[in-house]
Amino acid sequence: MKKALAAVISIAIFIVLSYFFLTGSAPIDYLKGGNYTDPITGEQYNHSVPQQYVEDTKNDTGASNVVTAIVVEYRGFDTLGEVTVLFTAATGLALLLDELKRRTLPVVDPNFILKSAVKVVLPFIILVGAYIFIHGHLTPGGGFPGGAVIAAGFLLMILVHTTRGLPERKLSITESLAGISYVLIGLLGLVFANEFLQNYLPLGNFTMLFSAGIIPLIYIAIGFKVGSELGGIMHNLKGVHEE
Amino acid sequence: MVALPPVLLIALPLLFAFLAPLVGMVSRRMVKLYTLLVLILNALLSILLFINVMANGVVYEQLSGFYPPVGILLSVGYLGAILAVLINVLSPVVYLSYFGEAENSVKFSMLYMLVTASSTGIVITGDLFNMFVFFEITAVGSYGLVASLRTKEAFEGSFKYIVLGSIGSAFILMGIATIYGYLKTLNFYDIALRIDTMPETARLMSFIFLIVGIGVEAEIFPLNGWVPDAYQGASNRVASFLSVGPSKAGIYAIARLIFTLIPIMSGFELSLLLGIFTLVVGELAALRQRDVKRMLAYSSIGQMGLILIALSLHSETALVAAVFLMVGHALAKSILFIGSRDYSGGLLRNPLIAGPLFLGVLSIVGMPPFPGFWGKWYLMVDLASRGAWTIILLIVFTAIVEGVYYSRYLFRGLNGEIRTLTKSEIASIIILASILILIGLFPQYLYDPAVMAARSLLGGGP
Amino acid sequence: MIPELLQPVFVISAALLSIGLYGVMSKRNMLKIIISLGLVDTGVNVLIVAMGYLPGGTAPIENGNYALYVDPVPQALVLTAIVIGVSVMALALAVAMGYYRKTGTLELDKEGVMKW
Numbered sequence: 001m002k003k004a005l006a007a008v009i010s011i012a013i014f015i016v017l018s019y020f021f022l023t024g025s026a027p028i029d030y031l032k033g034g035n036y037t038d039p040i041t042g043e044q045y046n047h048s049v050p051q052q053y054v055e056d057t058k059n060d061t062g063a064s065n066v067v068t069a070i071v072v073e074y075r076g077f078d079t080l081g082e083v084t085v086l087f088t089a090a091t092g093l094a095l096l097l098d099e100l101k102r103r104t105l106p107v108v109d110p111n112f113i114l115k116s117a118v119k120v121v122l123p124f125i126i127l128v129g130a131y132i133f134i135h136g137h138l139t140p141g142g143g144f145p146g147g148a149v150i151a152a153g154f155l156l157m158i159l160v161h162t163t164r165g166l167p168e169r170k171l172s173i174t175e176s177l178a179g180i181s182y183v184l185i186g187l188l189g190l191v192f193a194n195e196f197l198q199n200y201l202p203l204g205n206f207t208m209l210f211s212a213g214i215i216p217l218i219y220i221a222i223g224f225k226v227g228s229e230l231g232g233i234m235h236n237l238k239g240v241h242e243e
Numbered sequence: 244m245v246a247l248p249p250v251l252l253i254a255l256p257l258l259f260a261f262l263a264p265l266v267g268m269v270s271r272r273m274v275k276l277y278t279l280l281v282l283i284l285n286a287l288l289s290i291l292l293f294i295n296v297m298a299n300g301v302v303y304e305q306l307s308g309f310y311p312p313v314g315i316l317l318s319v320g321y322l323g324a325i326l327a328v329l330i331n332v333l334s335p336v337v338y339l340s341y342f343g344e345a346e347n348s349v350k351f352s353m354l355y356m357l358v359t360a361s362s363t364g365i366v367i368t369g370d371l372f373n374m375f376v377f378f379e380i381t382a383v384g385s386y387g388l389v390a391s392l393r394t395k396e397a398f399e400g401s402f403k404y405i406v407l408g409s410i411g412s413a414f415i416l417m418g419i420a421t422i423y424g425y426l427k428t429l430n431f432y433d434i435a436l437r438i439d440t441m442p443e444t445a446r447l448m449s450f451i452f453l454i455v456g457i458g459v460e461a462e463i464f465p466l467n468g469w470v471p472d473a474y475q476g477a478s479n480r481v482a483s484f485l486s487v488g489p490s491k492a493g494i495y496a497i498a499r500l501i502f503t504l505i506p507i508m509s510g511f512e513l514s515l516l517l518g519i520f521t522l523v524v525g526e527l528a529a530l531r532q533r534d535v536k537r538m539l540a541y542s543s544i545g546q547m548g549l550i551l552i553a554l555s556l557h558s559e560t561a562l563v564a565a566v567f568l569m570v571g572h573a574l575a576k577s578i579l580f581i582g583s584r585d586y587s588g589g590l591l592r593n594p595l596i597a598g599p600l601f602l603g604v605l606s607i608v609g610m611p612p613f614p615g616f617w618g619k620w621y622l623m624v625d626l627a628s629r630g631a632w633t634i635i636l637l638i639v640f641t642a643i644v645e646g647v648y649y650s651r652y653l654f655r656g657l658n659g660e661i662r663t664l665t666k667s668e669i670a671s672i673i674i675l676a677s678i679l680i681l682i683g684l685f686p687q688y689l690y691d692p693a694v695m696a697a698r699s700l701l702g703g704g705p
Numbered sequence: 706m707i708p709e710l711l712q713p714v715f716v717i718s719a720a721l722l723s724i725g726l727y728g729v730m731s732k733r734n735m736l737k738i739i740i741s742l743g744l745v746d747t748g749v750n751v752l753i754v755a756m757g758y759l760p761g762g763t764a765p766i767e768n769g770n771y772a773l774y775v776d777p778v779p780q781a782l783v784l785t786a787i788v789i790g791v792s793v794m795a796l797a798l799a800v801a802m803g804y805y806r807k808t809g810t811l812e813l814d815k816e817g818v819m820k821w
Binding site: 020023030033034036037038039040041048049050052053060073074075076077078080081082084085087088089091092093094095096098099169172173175176179180183184186187189190193194195196197198199 | 248250254257258260261262263264265268303304305306307308309310311312313314315316348350351353354357361364372373376377379380383384386387388390391393398425426427428430431432433436437444448
């Protein structure tokens with residue numbers, strides 16, 4: 001498409017969108033509006049859904065981080081889907097780069113500082129990542145950021161082991177087991193409680209590490225899964241030497 | 244009979260897809276069989292669900308132990324149940340064509356399972372954001388499947404699909420954000436109950452955002468430029484699967500959008516216009532194509548336009564027509580796409596291949612007694628009853644165009660050196676063709692559920 | 706009417722979206738298109754987060770004052786949207802790499818992606 005035409009179209013889009021965002025999409029304070037109705041029973045409530053999340057998270061889920069409670073408990077099914085999107089992308093990427101991986105790449109020997117620093121730093125990076133996903137129900141963070149921090153550690157490993165790369169098979173096994181345990185935690189909800197992904201563990205003491213029922217378990221599974229998936233993605237994008 | 248929770252239709256294939264790499268490590272040869280068994284299990288579950296819905300009405304399932312709209316709600320309505328069966332029954336049949344292939348990719352099979360599960364997720368969910376998540380799984384899986392041949396055309400088609408798909412998902416998100424900004428809810432029924440409290444502009448804008456975004460997957464104008472390139476670059480079974488799973492899930496989402504979510508008059512008019520435009524442009528572009536896969540892809544666009552027209556007429560007969568068109572399109576196009584591998588002629592000299600391909604063409608063009616005919620017939624009846632002669636003329640005109648390029652297609656298949664498909668591909672198209680014949684001969688088994696689906700949609704249900 | 710503090714945020718969101726769309730429509734280089742898609746994603750994420758903001762609000766983590774929490778739902782939605790954006794971008798990069806291996810270039814055909 002011609003550049004001028006593209007510019008005209010995008011300026012038009014900009015004007016329409018900003019006009020609409022500024023006048024038409026007025027966000028309403030959730031404490032003041034948005035009273036909802038249970039669509040099945042028809043019962044009406046005089047508060048909004050987010051207000052209920054904010055007020056009931058403590059009793060419903062035992063998590064002190066409301067966003068975590070929404071992500072893992074109230075809208076937990078979305079998160080299963082989200083994990084699956086990442087899994088699908090990692091699978092697709094591995095499928096596409098299958099033959100590319102086996103080409104020879106020029107090897108750059110990593111410098112000494114990088115090599116020695118990684119040995120010191122790597123355990124701490126993984127520790128921080130694990131801390132973030134284990135404390136997801138208490139502090140900002142959770143499985144996705146924690147997994148991403150661990151994957152950053154993997155990136156350092158890739159930079160150091162230029163020829164070997166990561167242990168792909170072990171990553172793949174970890175990823176599978178983490179995914180399976182997530183779905184199984186959900187399915188056990190059908191067995192021990194009534195519904196998929198419903199909490200069936202004691203809520204524990206509020207704001208303590210061992211609290212919030214299945215939330216920490218799910219976040220640990222997600223942390224392992226995201227860490228190994230992102231590691232696998234980087235490994236595949238890098239390419240390996242087959243010796 | 245025990246009523247199984249619908250969530251199993253999604254959770255089980257996800258579980259088995261996560262397990263597939265481990266199966267592949269134990270024995271690579273088992274993976275194809277394993278995938279086929281998982282897909283067949285899902286087909287059986289979907290049939291049980293269909294029987295349950297037809298007997299007891301709409302099935303609701305809360306998730307995570309919270310009542311809607313606080314938690315996520317799954318709701319399987321009549322149309323959802325029909326499409327769940329369609330997707331889950333046809334998906335193993337199309338997968339069967341992969342068996343004759345020397346290539347054996349664990350990852351391909353995993354993507355196939357994931358896309359089947361997520362397309363099913365779109366048709367059984369009752370939550371707007373959850374539908375968006377399933378859309379993304381479907382889309383990301385399809386990008387990978389389209390590029391799985393790893394040729395230049397495959398990468399190019401997949402890239403276009405990715406670009407338009409992500410713009411589409413940005414539009415869906417803007418629509419969701421607008422609706423959430425006013426109503427503070429994401430549940431379909433809760434939105435539908437309170438949509439009138441939104442100002443007129445906001446309602447129309449969110450409708451436009453959503454229909455443009457969903458239209459990417461449903462192959463509706465304006466963001467359907469990926470369709471010809473992606474279908475051309477994809478392998479025959481992937482193209483066939485795309486016309487069974489993702490496109491049907493997309494058109495279902497549009498049906499939910501215009502009937503349940505934002506049922507405003509200007510919405511119906513807008514989607515009617517989009518439908519007419521998609522139909523005419525798709526069919527005319529198909530006429531110009533030399534490449535068989537591109538021709539079939541443009542023809543698909545035309546068919547999706549026809550389905551959208553039927554949906555936006557807002558009447559029982561037209562909705563029944565839409566159901567028949569969807570089923571007919573899924574069956575006929577999956578046959579034709581499987582038969583499109585190396586379609587340089589000679590394919591039709593083998594009666595086992597010629598038969599199913601011929602039946603597929605007859606159904607698409609709208610010859611009795613196939614589902615495509617019933618669909619076009621009910622659509623014409625409805626249009627005639629309201630005197631919309633211009634649209635009828637357009638549909639007749641596009642049917643003639645279809646007749647022209649499909650006869651050229653059949654003629655090409657008779658000339659040239661003899662070619663054949665693998666045994667499993669032949670088996671797969673024969674099964675598909677027999678389902679086509681069965682529905683054509685006994686349309687009442689589809690007609691009754693379709694009428695129930697139409698009544699439920701018109702009543703604002705799922 | 707939306708709070709004054711938020712007005713520039715909404716304009717920025719619209720600007721990011723349209724700059725991204727301009728890049729997609731006018732560029733032929735795959736990497737540039739992928740970067741433009743990243744801009745589109747960011748624009749939408751900014752919009753969603755802004756939807757949940759309350760003037761003077763705090764993070765919705767236990768601090769005893771419920772009335773000051775910002776709306777937690779958009780944050781949860783944006784978390785999902787970000788992960789999805791990352792996944793799509795990784796896959797797009799893989800496709801670009803594959804295309805480069807087959808053709809030796811990252812440029813698409815003459816009309817770019819918008820060819821119908």
